[in-house]
Amino acid sequence: MGELKLMKGNEALAEAAIRAGVDGYFGYPITPQSEVIEYLMAEKPHDRTGMVVLQAESEVAAINMLYGAGATGKKAMTSSSSPGISLMQEGLSYLAGAEIPCVVANIVRGGPGLGDIQPAQSDYFQSVKGGGHGDYRLPVLAPASVQEMSDFVPLSFDLAFKYRTPVLIVSDGLIGQMMEKVELFDTMPRLTDEEVTARYPWGTNGKPKGGERRIMTSLDLDPHKLEKHNFHLQDKYRTLEEDEVKYELIDCDDADYVIVAYGSSSRIAQKSIQLARKEGIKVGLLRPITLWPFPKKQINALIKQGVKGFLSVEMSAGQMVEDILLTVGDRTKVAHFGRYGGVIHSPEEVLEALKQKIIGG
Amino acid sequence: MSDIHTLSVQDIIKPENLVYEKTKLMTDKTLSYCPGCGHGTAHRLMMEAIEELGKENDTIGVAPVGCSVLAYEFMNVDMQEAAHGRAPAVATGIKRVWPNKLVFTYQGDGDLAAIGTGETIHACNRGEQIVMVFINNGIYGMTGGQMAPTTLPEMKTSTSPYGRDVNMMGNPLKMTELIAQLPGTHYVTRQAVHTPAAARKTKRAFKKAFQNQIDGKPGVSFVEVVSNCNSGWKMTPIDSNKWMEENMFPFYELGDIKVDGKLIEK
Incomplete structure (x- = not known):
């Protein structure tokens, strides 16, 4: 039995990020999910596991920090709530196009526009139909308890790296704010730089000695090559539809x-x-x-x-x-x-x- | 007479005759830049600096959106392609999880000083230990010569066809002077690459910038290169360099602005 705690959903998500061996969390405060970054800053995860936590200047910057960190093979994560997630859609499209793994949690609040800070589930279309521009899908996990706010963090990273894709955790202000008993999983050590390099040869973390340099991009000006890349993405999405449905x-x-x-x-x-x-x-x-x-x-x-x-x-x-x-x-x-x-x-x-x-x- | 014809090109290309060669950190791919453009020179100088510092396996670059969107095709190190303006945030993400690697951004004026203003200022203000290279040619080259944040007053572009009216379109932005004021910048300089002398100075600036990062000096090392855009300016390459000297340099003055974290008194 793992450690039992009474926690807010947002806190459980943050604690799970530390325990799941996340390398970098980049976020921007927004109600009702600000407890995530507050908890992380208070916990000093750098002392616990070496995890970096940084408050970005905007959600736009945060998602692009995920792009940079994730593209090197490191585990990168952010969280936000509806208006902030809208700001991240450009980045999510680029992440999907370049096939960069990362995890993004959305603690959904009422909309449209600035809406309010109460719980809602009105970001479903944005989450499951792509969200940004271009033909892409993102795996979306929906926790229904504080326990799942914790459990779905490592689960999301498994999917993210298995399929090289951003993964969304779509929760809401109710689950983010409510307190429940949660059984925390044991801390998984962060991968060392050497392990990251060996496990993810696609990572742009410095050209291997005697090897070829790597490029992480979503750009291909040749439409036939880009169509081929899209075929590859659609194949990946079909595999996900076949193998990864959970209910x-x-x-x-x-x-x-x-x-x-x-x-x-x-x-x-x-x-x-x-x-x-x-x-x-x-x-x-x-x-x-x-x-x-x-x-x-x-x-x-x-x-x-x-x-x-x-x-x-x-x-x-x-x-x-x-x-x-x-x-x-x-x-x-x-x-x-x-x-x-x-x-x-x-x-x-x-x-x-x-x-x-x-x-x- | 016959002696003249016995000497072929192959007779000259010999290791013992080699005085200068293309850095192996530039790929063999043909540059996509217009003939006469300064981008190619800036690319090569930066890659030479990285090679001479022995860091080809420890460098990660971030390419922008703009004319140099394909910089990753030419720079033979690990590269990431950022969304428009977001390179400083992308570089922040890399550097924070790989603090011992060298990380740089290479950005144009639209990328760094318009759409990415927020990312530029905040990366500089946080004092990220990265190198930022800023190519300023006062125009949007890739999209066909529209006005940039750095377009000079009265300068004609396709979106300021009667010249930049500063009352209506705003003033050119001196981003480099602006970020030099921030405590998070360590080295800020403005250079050019249009003459051999200028190119040599720029290479020294690149080397200093990367050396700062190797030495763990706190903050951003920022190198602006004032460059030409002969296609966008609708001039010959030679005329564009002359125009740049006569019009761009008086406004965007060349030289160091901040060294070792201290502003240079002028």
Whole structure:
């Protein structure tokens, strides 16, 4: 059993970064995720593991510091909240194009624009459809507890380096701010410079003696070569869709109806399921853990199993519901329910929506 | 008569006749720069400096967006291509996790002094131990000759076709003087590469800048090179160098601005 602690989600994410052997964290404060950099600065991770923490002048600078550090084969990480993540989209596109591993956590708040500082899930489209310019996708992990805020940091780095891609952790202001018990994993030592050089020969950390220099770029002025590079990226995304889908099923074995929800919404939906079952309505929960790649196969399996309708519950005006619709088509009912702009729905509201939009609709 | 024809080029190219050669830190790729442009000279001088310091395996460069976007094709060291203006942030990321490596940025005026102003000032203000090379030709070359932050007053470009009207378009920005004021810069100099004498001075400046980084001197070493853009200025290479001397140098005065962390009294 690892060390048990009562922590905020943001603190658990920060502690996990130190323990996961991250080499550099570059960030910029924004509510509701400022505890991440505050915790890191207070912890003096350089003394603990040699990890560098730097407060950048902007989110734009921070994401480009990730580009520089990540392109050398080191583990680089940042975190922010919605408006800051929008500023990072240029950098994410370049990182995806140049195939640079790194981890970016988004503690989502209400939008659009400056919005507010309350929890929301309205950055789903931006997270799973690319976000910046060009044809690319990023693996997106959605923690639903403080425990997962910790666990998903090393998991994200595994994906980032396995596929040479930025990975997003998409959480929200609720999980970032709330306190829960968390079992911390043991500290993994940072790789030495020699280990980085040996393990990641693509890293631009100084031309090998007697070897060829490396170039890290997303530019190719020859359209045929760039198309070939895009083919390669799409192949990678297909592999991710095949091999890396993660989800959780709760009470789905006998379910007539399934709520699809991630992050905070999935926690609320668990209560809605209990309320429904008390009334004799058999409802289950499909919780996508990877928002991209999306658990399409699991939705198909649930339809085969006889599920008569899916309710997408999101703290947004209805974004993930489009991916459910793309999978389901007209085979069965699909609807969306959610409060947004920083308002959190109640379990009762969710159940009422299920009755009206799916069961009775 | 026959003696003249027996001496071929191959007879001259012999190791014992070699007095100067291209640094092996420049690749054999044909430069993409316009004939007459100063970029190629600046590239070569910088690479010679790195080679002479024996640091080819310990250097990571960051290329900009602009005419020198393809600098990584020509500089034979590990290179990263940054987004427009972000090279100082990228270099910060590299240097912070590889503090013993030499890290440099190579940027034009649009990159360093317009879109990347924030990154430039803050990297300089944090005192990152990097070398920043700033090629200032007063114009946006790659996109076809538009106005730069460093375009001189009354100077004609495709977006100031009647000359830069400072009341409407603002004044040229002396970024180098600006960052020299920051305690995070250690060495700040402005040079040129249009004559052999100027090129020799610039090479000394590059060497000093990289030596500062090797020695762990605190802060940025910043080398501006005032250069020509004969295509953008719509002049012959010779005329452009003359124009540069007559118009650019009085405004962008050559010489050291800050040495060993101390501003030079003028």
